[in-house]
Amino acid sequence: MFKTVEYKDGKVRLIDQTRLPLEEVYVECDNYQDVARAIKIMQVRGAPAIGVTAAMGVALGAKSIVTKDFAEFYKEFVKICDHLSGTRPTAVNLFWAIERMKLVANKNKGKPVESIKDVLEKEAVKIREEDIFINKAMGNYGQELIENGDTILTHCNAGALATAGEYGTALGVIKVAHEKGKKIKVYADETRPFLQGARLTAWELVKEGIPVRLITDNMAGYFMWKGEIDKVIVGADRIAANGDTANKIGTYSLSILAKEHNIPFYIAAPLSTIDIKISDGSKIPIEERNPQEVTHLSGKRIAPEGVEVANPAFDVTPNKNISVIITEKGIIKPPFADGIKNLF
Numbered sequence: 001m002f003k004t005v006e007y008k009d010g011k012v013r014l015i016d017q018t019r020l021p022l023e024e025v026y027v028e029c030d031n032y033q034d035v036a037r038a039i040k041i042m043q044v045r046g047a048p049a050i051g052v053t054a055a056m057g058v059a060l061g062a063k064s065i066v067t068k069d070f071a072e073f074y075k076e077f078v079k080i081c082d083h084l085s086g087t088r089p090t091a092v093n094l095f096w097a098i099e100r101m102k103l104v105a106n107k108n109k110g111k112p113v114e115s116i117k118d119v120l121e122k123e124a125v126k127i128r129e130e131d132i133f134i135n136k137a138m139g140n141y142g143q144e145l146i147e148n149g150d151t152i153l154t155h156c157n158a159g160a161l162a163t164a165g166e167y168g169t170a171l172g173v174i175k176v177a178h179e180k181g182k183k184i185k186v187y188a189d190e191t192r193p194f195l196q197g198a199r200l201t202a203w204e205l206v207k208e209g210i211p212v213r214l215i216t217d218n219m220a221g222y223f224m225w226k227g228e229i230d231k232v233i234v235g236a237d238r239i240a241a242n243g244d245t246a247n248k249i250g251t252y253s254l255s256i257l258a259k260e261h262n263i264p265f266y267i268a269a270p271l272s273t274i275d276i277k278i279s280d281g282s283k284i285p286i287e288e289r290n291p292q293e294v295t296h297l298s299g300k301r302i303a304p305e306g307v308e309v310a311n312p313a314f315d316v317t318p319n320k321n322i323s324v325i326i327t328e329k330g331i332i333k334p335p336f337a338d339g340i341k342n343l344f
Contacts, residue, residue: 001160001165001166002015002024002160002165003015003165004044004049004160004161004162004163004164004165005044005049005052005053005056005128005164005165006128007056007059007060007121007124007125007128010060010063011028011029011030011060012028012029012034012035012038012053012056012057012060013026013027013028013029014026014027014028014029014038014043014044014053015161016043017042017043017044017045017161017199017200018041018042018043020161020199020200020203021199021200021202021203027043029057029060030060031060031061031064032057032058032060032061032064032080032083032084033083035053035054035056035057035060035061035084036057036083036084036086036087038053039053039054039057039084039087039088039094040087040088042194045157045161045162045196046157046158046161046162046163046168046235047091047092047093047094047162047235047236047237047238047269047273048093048131048135048162048163048164048169048270048272048273049161049162049163049164050087050088050091050093050094051091051093051094051096051097051127051131051272052097052124052127052128052131052163052164054084054085054087054094054097054098055097055098055100055101055123055124055127055128056124056125056128057080057084058077058080058081058084058097058098058101058120058124059101059117059120059121059123059124061077061080061083061084062077062080062105062116062117062120062121063117063121065077065080065113065117067113068112068113068114069113070109070113070116073113073116074105074106074109077102077105078102081098081101081102084098085098088287089285089286089287090237090238090246090284090285090286090287090313090314091237091238092237092238092272092273092274092275093237093270093272093273096272097127097272100123100127101120101123101124104119104120104123105120127164128164129164131163131164131270132163132164132165132166132167133328134270134328135163135164135166135167135168135169135172135270135328136166136167136172136176137328137329138167138169138172138173138268138269138270138326138327138328139167139172139173139175139176139177140176141326141327141328141330141331142172142173142176142177142233142266142268142326142331143173143176143177143180143182144331145173145231145264145266145324145326145331146173146174146177146182146184146231147182147230148182148183148184149182149183149184150177150182150184150185150230150231151184151185151186151187151228151229151230151231152174152184152185152186152187152229152230152231152232152233153186153187153188153189153220153223153224153229153231153232153233153254154170154171154174154186154187154188154189154197154201154232154233154234155189155191155197155217155232155234155247155248155250155251155254156189156191156196156197156201156234156235156247156248156250156251157171157191157196157197157200157201157204158170158171158172158201158233158234158235158268159171159172159175159200159201159204159205160172160204161200161204162235168204168235169235169236169268169269169270170233170234170235170266170268171201171204171205172268173233173266173268173326174186174205174210174233175208175210178208178209178210184210184211185211185212185213186205186210186211186212186213187212187213187215187220187223187228187229188201188202188205188212188213188214188215189215189216189217189220189250189254190214190215190216190217191217191248191250192216192217192250193293193294193311194293196248197214198214202214217250217253220253220254220257221257224257224258224260224261224263225261229258229261229263230263230264231263231264231265231266232254232255232258232263232264232265232266233266233267233268234247234248234251234254234265234266234267234268235247235267235268235269236267236268236269236273237273237314238273238275238278238284239267239269239273239274239275239325239340240275240278240279240280240281240283240284241274241275241276241277241278241279241280241337241340241341242279242280242281242319242336242337242340243319243322243325243332243334243336243337243339243340244280244281244282244284244316244317244318244319245267245269245281245316245317245319245322245325246281246284246286246314246315246316246317247267247314247315247317248313248314248315249312249313249314249315250315251314251315251317252315252316252317252318252321253315255317255318255321255322256321258321259321264323264324265317265321265322265323266322266323266324266325266326267317267322267324267325267326268325268326269325269326269327270327270328271327271328271329271343271344274327274340274343274344276340276341276344281316281317281318282316284314284316286312286313286314286315286316287312287313287314288310288311288312288313289311289312289313290311291309291311293311294309294311295307295309319334319336322334322336325339325340327343329343330343
Protein backbone atom coordinates (compact mmCIF):
# COMPACT_ATOMS: atom_id res chain seq x y z
CA MET A 1 0.00 0.00 0.00
CA PHE A 2 1.23 3.52 -0.81
CA LYS A 3 2.06 5.94 2.00
CA THR A 4 0.73 9.46 1.62
CA VAL A 5 3.17 11.00 4.08
CA GLU A 6 5.75 9.70 6.55
CA TYR A 7 8.67 10.93 8.61
CA LYS A 8 11.58 8.75 7.62
CA ASP A 9 15.34 9.04 8.27
CA GLY A 10 15.01 12.67 9.33
CA LYS A 11 13.06 13.64 6.18
CA VAL A 12 9.44 14.11 5.23
CA ARG A 13 8.57 11.64 2.46
CA LEU A 14 5.47 12.24 0.33
CA ILE A 15 3.82 10.60 -2.62
CA ASP A 16 3.78 13.32 -5.29
CA GLN A 17 0.08 13.75 -6.01
CA THR A 18 0.74 16.06 -8.95
CA ARG A 19 2.24 13.08 -10.84
CA LEU A 20 -0.62 10.63 -10.21
CA PRO A 21 -2.11 8.56 -11.74
CA LEU A 22 0.49 8.21 -14.50
CA GLU A 23 3.51 8.01 -12.19
CA GLU A 24 3.83 6.80 -8.59
CA VAL A 25 6.73 8.98 -7.47
CA TYR A 26 7.85 9.95 -3.97
CA VAL A 27 9.53 13.22 -2.99
CA GLU A 28 11.73 13.76 0.06
CA CYS A 29 11.75 17.09 1.88
CA ASP A 30 15.02 17.88 3.63
CA ASN A 31 13.85 21.13 5.25
CA TYR A 32 10.69 22.96 6.24
CA GLN A 33 10.84 25.19 3.14
CA ASP A 34 10.56 22.08 0.95
CA VAL A 35 7.59 20.93 3.04
CA ALA A 36 5.88 24.32 2.66
CA ARG A 37 6.42 24.24 -1.10
CA ALA A 38 5.01 20.69 -1.31
CA ILE A 39 1.84 21.86 0.44
CA LYS A 40 1.52 25.00 -1.67
CA ILE A 41 1.93 23.31 -5.06
CA MET A 42 -0.31 20.42 -3.95
CA GLN A 43 2.22 17.61 -4.04
CA VAL A 44 0.35 16.86 -0.83
CA ARG A 45 -3.27 18.00 -0.45
CA GLY A 46 -6.41 17.21 1.50
CA ALA A 47 -7.02 18.87 4.86
CA PRO A 48 -5.91 16.02 7.19
CA ALA A 49 -2.83 15.24 5.05
CA ILE A 50 -1.87 18.92 5.04
CA GLY A 51 -2.13 18.99 8.84
CA VAL A 52 0.05 15.90 9.28
CA THR A 53 2.61 17.18 6.78
CA ALA A 54 2.74 20.61 8.39
CA ALA A 55 3.42 19.03 11.81
CA MET A 56 6.30 17.08 10.27
CA GLY A 57 7.54 20.27 8.61
CA VAL A 58 7.55 22.01 11.99
CA ALA A 59 9.55 19.13 13.52
CA LEU A 60 11.98 19.17 10.59
CA GLY A 61 12.43 22.92 10.88
CA ALA A 62 12.99 22.74 14.63
CA LYS A 63 15.88 20.32 14.04
CA SER A 64 17.69 23.01 12.05
CA ILE A 65 17.65 25.66 14.80
CA VAL A 66 21.11 26.07 16.33
CA THR A 67 20.87 27.31 19.91
CA LYS A 68 20.66 26.00 23.47
CA ASP A 69 18.54 28.90 24.70
CA PHE A 70 14.80 28.23 24.67
CA ALA A 71 13.83 31.88 24.06
CA GLU A 72 16.04 32.03 20.96
CA PHE A 73 14.84 28.62 19.87
CA TYR A 74 11.18 29.56 20.23
CA LYS A 75 11.64 32.82 18.32
CA GLU A 76 12.99 30.90 15.31
CA PHE A 77 10.45 28.13 15.84
CA VAL A 78 7.55 30.58 15.51
CA LYS A 79 9.02 31.88 12.23
CA ILE A 80 8.99 28.32 10.90
CA CYS A 81 5.38 27.86 12.03
CA ASP A 82 4.36 31.14 10.40
CA HIS A 83 6.03 30.15 7.14
CA LEU A 84 4.08 26.88 7.04
CA SER A 85 0.86 28.62 8.10
CA GLY A 86 1.09 30.82 5.01
CA THR A 87 0.86 27.96 2.53
CA ARG A 88 -2.91 27.42 2.25
CA PRO A 89 -5.58 29.49 4.06
CA THR A 90 -8.75 27.36 4.02
CA ALA A 91 -7.82 23.93 5.44
CA VAL A 92 -8.10 24.40 9.21
CA ASN A 93 -6.17 21.17 9.93
CA LEU A 94 -3.02 23.06 8.88
CA PHE A 95 -3.45 25.59 11.69
CA TRP A 96 -4.70 22.98 14.16
CA ALA A 97 -1.55 20.87 13.69
CA ILE A 98 0.81 23.85 13.93
CA GLU A 99 -0.87 25.11 17.11
CA ARG A 100 -0.57 21.63 18.60
CA MET A 101 3.16 21.63 17.85
CA LYS A 102 3.52 25.08 19.47
CA LEU A 103 1.71 23.80 22.54
CA VAL A 104 4.08 20.82 22.79
CA ALA A 105 7.11 23.09 22.51
CA ASN A 106 5.82 25.34 25.30
CA LYS A 107 4.89 22.44 27.56
CA ASN A 108 8.46 21.18 27.34
CA LYS A 109 10.28 24.49 27.58
CA GLY A 110 11.99 23.42 30.81
CA LYS A 111 13.88 20.68 28.95
CA PRO A 112 17.10 21.08 26.96
CA VAL A 113 16.46 22.36 23.45
CA GLU A 114 17.75 19.14 21.87
CA SER A 115 15.22 17.16 23.93
CA ILE A 116 12.42 19.49 22.79
CA LYS A 117 13.38 18.78 19.18
CA ASP A 118 13.05 15.04 19.83
CA VAL A 119 9.67 15.54 21.51
CA LEU A 120 8.42 17.55 18.52
CA GLU A 121 9.53 14.83 16.13
CA LYS A 122 7.68 12.20 18.16
CA GLU A 123 4.56 14.41 18.28
CA ALA A 124 4.51 14.78 14.49
CA VAL A 125 4.71 11.00 14.08
CA LYS A 126 1.96 10.62 16.68
CA ILE A 127 -0.31 13.01 14.76
CA ARG A 128 0.10 10.81 11.68
CA GLU A 129 -0.72 7.63 13.63
CA GLU A 130 -3.75 9.27 15.22
CA ASP A 131 -5.03 10.37 11.82
CA ILE A 132 -5.00 6.81 10.48
CA PHE A 133 -6.84 5.56 13.58
CA ILE A 134 -9.36 8.42 13.38
CA ASN A 135 -10.18 7.74 9.75
CA LYS A 136 -10.90 4.07 10.36
CA ALA A 137 -13.16 5.00 13.30
CA MET A 138 -14.94 7.50 11.06
CA GLY A 139 -15.34 4.84 8.39
CA ASN A 140 -16.89 2.45 10.90
CA TYR A 141 -19.48 5.02 11.96
CA GLY A 142 -20.19 6.16 8.43
CA GLN A 143 -20.59 2.72 6.87
CA GLU A 144 -23.69 2.20 9.00
CA LEU A 145 -25.37 4.75 6.71
CA ILE A 146 -24.48 2.72 3.60
CA GLU A 147 -26.86 0.01 2.41
CA ASN A 148 -25.99 -3.02 0.33
CA GLY A 149 -26.39 -2.08 -3.33
CA ASP A 150 -25.93 1.68 -2.85
CA THR A 151 -24.41 3.84 -5.56
CA ILE A 152 -22.50 6.73 -4.01
CA LEU A 153 -21.38 9.97 -5.62
CA THR A 154 -18.23 11.68 -4.32
CA HIS A 155 -16.37 14.84 -5.27
CA CYS A 156 -12.68 15.71 -5.26
CA ASN A 157 -10.47 13.28 -3.32
CA ALA A 158 -11.22 12.46 0.30
CA GLY A 159 -9.39 9.15 0.43
CA ALA A 160 -6.08 7.91 1.78
CA LEU A 161 -4.29 10.48 -0.38
CA ALA A 162 -6.10 13.30 1.45
CA THR A 163 -5.09 11.96 4.87
CA ALA A 164 -2.13 10.25 6.53
CA GLY A 165 -3.00 7.13 4.54
CA GLU A 166 -4.92 3.83 4.44
CA TYR A 167 -8.58 4.95 4.64
CA GLY A 168 -9.39 8.60 4.18
CA THR A 169 -12.55 10.46 5.20
CA ALA A 170 -15.36 10.16 2.62
CA LEU A 171 -13.60 7.29 0.85
CA GLY A 172 -12.87 5.78 4.27
CA VAL A 173 -16.62 5.32 4.73
CA ILE A 174 -16.83 3.70 1.31
CA LYS A 175 -13.79 1.48 1.92
CA VAL A 176 -15.06 0.18 5.26
CA ALA A 177 -18.48 -0.55 3.74
CA HIS A 178 -16.69 -2.46 0.97
CA GLU A 179 -14.59 -4.38 3.53
CA LYS A 180 -17.80 -5.44 5.28
CA GLY A 181 -19.01 -7.05 2.09
CA LYS A 182 -21.53 -4.42 1.00
CA LYS A 183 -21.93 -4.35 -2.78
CA ILE A 184 -21.49 -0.69 -3.60
CA LYS A 185 -20.62 1.39 -6.63
CA VAL A 186 -19.09 4.86 -6.81
CA TYR A 187 -19.54 7.75 -9.21
CA ALA A 188 -16.49 10.03 -9.02
CA ASP A 189 -16.73 13.63 -10.23
CA GLU A 190 -13.58 14.56 -12.18
CA THR A 191 -13.37 17.79 -10.08
CA ARG A 192 -12.24 20.62 -12.29
CA PRO A 193 -9.92 22.40 -12.51
CA PHE A 194 -7.27 20.30 -10.72
CA LEU A 195 -8.96 16.95 -11.50
CA GLN A 196 -8.51 15.34 -8.08
CA GLY A 197 -11.48 13.07 -8.76
CA ALA A 198 -10.19 11.86 -12.11
CA ARG A 199 -6.53 11.62 -11.13
CA LEU A 200 -6.71 10.55 -7.49
CA THR A 201 -10.11 9.20 -6.39
CA ALA A 202 -10.47 7.00 -9.45
CA TRP A 203 -6.88 5.77 -8.96
CA GLU A 204 -7.51 4.88 -5.29
CA LEU A 205 -10.77 3.07 -5.94
CA VAL A 206 -9.36 1.08 -8.85
CA LYS A 207 -6.48 0.02 -6.56
CA GLU A 208 -9.00 -1.04 -3.90
CA GLY A 209 -11.11 -3.03 -6.38
CA ILE A 210 -14.18 -0.89 -5.68
CA PRO A 211 -16.37 -0.39 -8.78
CA VAL A 212 -16.06 3.25 -9.89
CA ARG A 213 -17.41 5.25 -12.81
CA LEU A 214 -15.72 8.57 -13.63
CA ILE A 215 -17.97 11.44 -14.74
CA THR A 216 -17.45 15.12 -15.47
CA ASP A 217 -18.70 17.52 -12.81
CA ASN A 218 -21.66 18.73 -14.87
CA MET A 219 -23.01 15.19 -15.31
CA ALA A 220 -23.95 14.74 -11.64
CA GLY A 221 -27.44 16.21 -11.97
CA TYR A 222 -28.22 13.97 -14.95
CA PHE A 223 -27.38 10.79 -13.06
CA MET A 224 -29.35 11.98 -10.02
CA TRP A 225 -32.34 12.67 -12.29
CA LYS A 226 -32.03 9.15 -13.71
CA GLY A 227 -32.23 7.74 -10.16
CA GLU A 228 -28.72 6.25 -10.28
CA ILE A 229 -27.34 8.00 -7.18
CA ASP A 230 -28.42 6.88 -3.71
CA LYS A 231 -26.11 8.99 -1.55
CA VAL A 232 -23.48 11.72 -1.78
CA ILE A 233 -20.44 11.61 0.50
CA VAL A 234 -17.74 14.28 0.48
CA GLY A 235 -14.94 15.41 2.78
CA ALA A 236 -14.32 18.87 4.21
CA ASP A 237 -11.55 21.42 4.60
CA ARG A 238 -13.20 23.51 7.31
CA ILE A 239 -16.50 23.18 9.14
CA ALA A 240 -17.91 26.17 11.01
CA ALA A 241 -19.51 25.90 14.46
CA ASN A 242 -22.99 25.82 12.90
CA GLY A 243 -22.12 23.03 10.44
CA ASP A 244 -21.59 25.14 7.33
CA THR A 245 -18.86 23.31 5.41
CA ALA A 246 -16.08 24.46 3.08
CA ASN A 247 -15.01 21.79 0.63
CA LYS A 248 -13.62 21.62 -2.90
CA ILE A 249 -15.28 23.99 -5.34
CA GLY A 250 -18.39 22.37 -6.78
CA THR A 251 -19.53 20.78 -3.51
CA TYR A 252 -22.15 23.48 -2.90
CA SER A 253 -23.68 22.83 -6.34
CA LEU A 254 -23.81 19.10 -5.59
CA SER A 255 -25.60 19.77 -2.30
CA ILE A 256 -28.31 21.72 -4.13
CA LEU A 257 -28.73 18.94 -6.69
CA ALA A 258 -28.91 16.33 -3.93
CA LYS A 259 -31.54 18.33 -2.05
CA GLU A 260 -33.64 18.75 -5.21
CA HIS A 261 -33.56 14.98 -5.79
CA ASN A 262 -34.07 14.00 -2.10
CA ILE A 263 -30.66 12.31 -1.92
CA PRO A 264 -28.86 12.21 1.47
CA PHE A 265 -25.78 14.46 1.50
CA TYR A 266 -23.09 13.41 3.97
CA ILE A 267 -19.93 15.16 5.16
CA ALA A 268 -17.12 12.98 6.55
CA ALA A 269 -14.42 14.83 8.47
CA PRO A 270 -12.39 14.52 11.69
CA LEU A 271 -13.03 16.85 14.62
CA SER A 272 -9.79 18.67 13.77
CA THR A 273 -11.58 19.99 10.65
CA ILE A 274 -14.27 21.68 12.77
CA ASP A 275 -13.38 25.29 13.57
CA ILE A 276 -15.51 26.21 16.56
CA LYS A 277 -14.05 29.74 16.52
CA ILE A 278 -15.92 30.46 13.29
CA SER A 279 -19.66 30.90 13.76
CA ASP A 280 -20.76 30.24 10.18
CA GLY A 281 -19.52 29.60 6.66
CA SER A 282 -19.38 33.28 5.66
CA LYS A 283 -16.33 33.66 7.92
CA ILE A 284 -14.31 30.87 6.25
CA PRO A 285 -11.45 32.25 4.13
CA ILE A 286 -11.52 30.92 0.56
CA GLU A 287 -8.24 30.32 -1.21
CA GLU A 288 -7.85 31.78 -4.71
CA ARG A 289 -5.43 29.66 -6.73
CA ASN A 290 -3.25 30.15 -9.79
CA PRO A 291 -5.25 31.05 -12.95
CA GLN A 292 -3.13 28.57 -14.93
CA GLU A 293 -5.04 25.70 -13.30
CA VAL A 294 -8.02 26.91 -15.36
CA THR A 295 -6.33 28.18 -18.51
CA HIS A 296 -4.02 25.17 -18.94
CA LEU A 297 -4.49 21.40 -18.98
CA SER A 298 -1.41 19.18 -18.57
CA GLY A 299 0.74 22.22 -19.28
CA LYS A 300 -1.07 23.08 -22.53
CA ARG A 301 -3.09 26.29 -22.85
CA ILE A 302 -6.80 25.67 -23.50
CA ALA A 303 -8.07 29.26 -23.05
CA PRO A 304 -7.25 32.44 -24.98
CA GLU A 305 -4.40 34.72 -23.89
CA GLY A 306 -5.60 37.68 -21.84
CA VAL A 307 -8.83 36.13 -20.54
CA GLU A 308 -9.67 37.03 -16.96
CA VAL A 309 -9.83 34.01 -14.64
CA ALA A 310 -11.47 33.31 -11.27
CA ASN A 311 -10.20 30.21 -9.49
CA PRO A 312 -11.58 29.82 -5.96
CA ALA A 313 -10.42 26.46 -4.59
CA PHE A 314 -13.42 25.95 -2.29
CA ASP A 315 -17.05 26.84 -1.79
CA VAL A 316 -19.28 26.66 1.28
CA THR A 317 -22.22 24.29 1.64
CA PRO A 318 -24.83 25.67 4.09
CA ASN A 319 -25.82 23.36 6.93
CA LYS A 320 -29.43 23.20 5.67
CA ASN A 321 -28.18 21.14 2.69
CA ILE A 322 -26.28 18.62 4.85
CA SER A 323 -27.96 15.46 6.16
CA VAL A 324 -25.31 14.43 8.71
CA ILE A 325 -21.64 15.03 9.55
CA ILE A 326 -19.64 11.85 10.15
CA THR A 327 -16.76 12.14 12.65
CA GLU A 328 -14.49 9.78 14.56
CA LYS A 329 -16.67 10.34 17.64
CA GLY A 330 -19.92 9.51 15.94
CA ILE A 331 -22.53 10.98 13.62
CA ILE A 332 -23.72 14.56 14.13
CA LYS A 333 -27.31 15.21 13.13
CA PRO A 334 -29.13 18.55 12.78
CA PRO A 335 -29.23 20.94 14.54
CA PHE A 336 -25.48 20.88 13.93
CA ALA A 337 -24.63 23.78 16.23
CA ASP A 338 -25.86 21.73 19.21
CA GLY A 339 -24.22 18.50 18.10
CA ILE A 340 -20.87 20.19 17.46
CA LYS A 341 -21.02 22.03 20.79
CA ASN A 342 -21.67 18.77 22.62
CA LEU A 343 -18.65 17.07 20.99
CA PHE A 344 -16.35 19.91 22.00
